[in-house]
Amino acid sequence: MELNNASAEQLAQWEHALAAEYHAIVAKGLNLDLTRGKPSAEQLTLSNGMDGILKGNYTSPDGVDCRNYGGLDGIMEARAIGAAILGVPVESVLAGGNSSLTLMHQAMTIAHLFGLDGSDSAWANEETVKFICPVPGYDRHYSVCEHLGIEMITVPMTSNGPQMDEVERLIAEDSSIKGMWCVPKYSNPTGVVYSDDTVARIAALGKIAAPNFRVFWDNAYGVHDLSDNPAQLASIMDACIAAGTEDSVLQFASTSKITFAGAGVAFMAASSSNLSGFKQSLGFMTIGPDKVNQLRHVHFFAEDNALKTHMQKHAAIIKPRFSSVLTHLESAFGDNDLGDWESADGGYFISFDTQPGLAKEVVKMAGDAGVKLTPAGATFPYGNDPKDSNIRIAPTVPTVAQVDEAMEVFVVCVKLASVRQAIAG
Ligand SMILES: Cc1ncc(COP(=O)(O)O)c(C=O)c1O
Incomplete structure (x- = not known):
């Protein structure tokens, strides 16, 4: 036709x-x-084996009584699951509650109101705060921006990721741009995997952007391959280390679409400075995550290659x-x-x-x-x-x-x- x-x-x-x-x-x-x-x-039924998996043993392999308060970073073995999903060292991962969207909202709120690097770095110190949103994209990312009164600037998606010439031009011209949303693998909704060149250019944004600029790297579908020979996403953290911009990216993932969408474990990976800035405020919001659920996940994925x-x-x-x-x-x-x-x-x-x-x-x-x-x-x-x-x-x-x-x-x-x-x- x-x-x-x-x-x-x-x-x-x-x-x-x-x-x-x-x-x-x-x-x-x-x-x-x-x-x-x-x-x-x-x-969801694939993960029903988590029910009762602890058999009354609530102690983590590291010796933590998971029934009790504490442990803002999550238990070490759960952080290791996040490290495997995101391809980063376990020390740079925080394991939280059931939702990466919550972690993203918290990170955004903290960066906006309190600053991830001291109060001088809070975005809200400035009159206007803008974010780059590749389109089409994930509606809930936009809702977080709207909720915090952050203006959104759209940039078209291509089959290699966001149109980077445009992203670089905008950021170089406007220091009120404080961040950018990215779903780098099997992007919601276009399914695109960012090319190596795109990943390297996003890592390099920290060199031209305002110092408090942060890429929100939402790798929600990092292990959700449908083919036996899946596209490989380059490591954003390696690219940041090469560019000297480790503080410019916050990574997120969760097991929502791996185990239970309503009872998974969410992860955030970031530089030690970002994690420390995040936890300073997180400590006012919680005494610690649901470590019992984290331990259930640890047992469920204990065997080699289980994930x-x-x-x-x-x-x-x-x-x-x-x-x-x-x-x-x-x-x-x-x-x-x-x-x-x-x-x-x-x-x-x-x-x-x-x-x-x-x-x-x-x-x-x-x-x-x-x-x-x-x-x-x-x-x-x-x-x-x-x-x-x-x-x-x-x-x-x-x-x-x-x-x-x-x-x-x-x-x-x-x-x-x-x-x-x-x-x-
Ligand atoms: C790109 C993206 N990020 C995050 C989420 C939600 O993740 P979570 O369940 O960990 O909050 C979704 C859910 O559809 C998503 O598509």
């Missing part, structure tokens, strides 16, 4: 046929949902769903320009760009036909996609058959909306 060179008659024929297809779908009264970027029950084997089980469940989405997109749009997408090899999302001006319409049409999609615009700050073209597809929760059925509907909606747009001129 090539719309650009199609005659008015051809467009009218397509519209007629697609409208009939669409009305037949509406009549089925479907109830399908591609909005939920969370693990399916089948995935890798576990993630392969997740991949076996998720992969057919991703394949279904990609197969539908390829067969409907592989030979035309009705849509663009990245072929995600991991993570939780596939991001689809319609022709400009159609995302809201497609989401509405799909909704009316019983297929719930994430609201158009959600992948942009303030919910505003200026091109109205990005749609996030989250295929992990429905069954493969449901994903298949939902994608058939999605494809018809994109085609019909595109043909109608072409007819309207």
Whole structure:
């Protein structure tokens, strides 16, 4: 289906046929949902073995009674899990509660109000505070900025990561830019893995940015590979050490999509100076994390290669769903320009760009036909996609058959909306 060179008659024929297809779908009264970027029950069940795993022994291998207060950094063996996920030394990792989003919010709040390097470094000392947000991106990152009154500047994502010429230009020109969000591996939602060059350039930002600038490196999908031969993300900490900018990056991860999304363990990795600045304020918020849950994770992943084997089980469940989405997109749009997408090899999302001006319409049409999609615009700050073209597809929760059925509907909606747009001129 090539719309650009199609005659008015051809467009009218397509519209007629697609409208009939669409009305037949509406009549089925479907109830399908591609909005939920969370693990399916089948995935969660992979970690049920954590229940009762401690068998009454609450002492960590290091000798900590995990039932008691204390240990702001988390137990050593849990920090080692975070170190393995993030590829950093255990000393630079803090193991916290169940949510990396909480750690990110805390780090942001502390950097903003109190400063990670003494009160002079607090962002709030300045009238305006800005953050760079690669788009499309993760809506909750934007909400944290909004919550703290931080202005967001968008930079487009490419298939290598954020458009770095633009990032460097903005930062060199504006010292009120205090940070940047990054989801470096299987980015939410585009699925992109940052290239080595991008990682090196992000590490070098600390040389041109304000001293209190911090990259929030949210490596939420660092071990969520779907292929046996996954793309390798370069180490941001190694790149920072090479550039002399160790203090410019804070890294985050969690086991939310490894074990239990509501009862995992979250990690933050940073330079000793950043960790110490963070903990000074953290100590006012908590006397210590849930070490019992951390110990359960330590036991669950005690054997060599346990984490890798576990993630392969997740991949076996998720992969057919991703394949279904990609197969539908390829067969409907592989030979035309009705849509663009990245072929995600991991993570939780596939991001689809319609022709400009159609995302809201497609989401509405799909909704009316019983297929719930994430609201158009959600992948942009303030919910505003200026091109109205990005749609996030989250295929992990429905069954493969449901994903298949939902994608058939999605494809018809994109085609019909595109043909109608072409007819309207
Ligand atoms: C990029 C990204 N970061 C963080 C999170 C949430 O992580 P957590 O459950 O550890 O708070 C998500 C969840 O979808 C995510 O996509």
